[in-house]
Amino acid sequence: MSLQWSSELEIGIPVIDSQHQRIVEYIAKVEMAHQHHSQEELLEVLDELVDYTLSHFAFEESLMEEAGYPFIKAHQKVHALFTRRVDSYHQQAKAGADITDELTHTLKAWLVNHIKHDDRDYGDVVKANMEEATKRVKSRKAGWMSRLFG
Ligand SMILES: [Fe+2]
Structure with a gap:
């Protein structure tokens, strides 16, 4: 069964949700390549999937770090384990x-x-931190505007 994106998979941080959605699309592409019996297409999609997933993980980790999320180490470990697993599949696929x-x-x-x-x-902690950061930028802007035009 192909994986469908649904609101059940949303964590409520739009930038992360759209990255997760993109990964779901890549998985569908992997299945498509398989249906097409194209090893070339498969290897290409796998390359893209691995690339995209790695940068997504790095992005998530930077948000967690910025927010001071207390379980970042455990989360990073999960990412690393998964990366190794996908990498091994990737190598096997390359070997035919x-x-x-x-x-x-x-x-x-x-x-x-x-x-x-x-x-x-991590959703709540990161979301709160992002909202704080937005508020800080807004109040800095407001301060600057009122100094200039006030
Ligand atoms: Fe994650």
């Missing part, structure tokens, strides 16, 4: 092995579980 079923199954199960639990867990 047919790992798509296993890979997409793992990707879907992991992603849904990770978003619903681990990512949702």
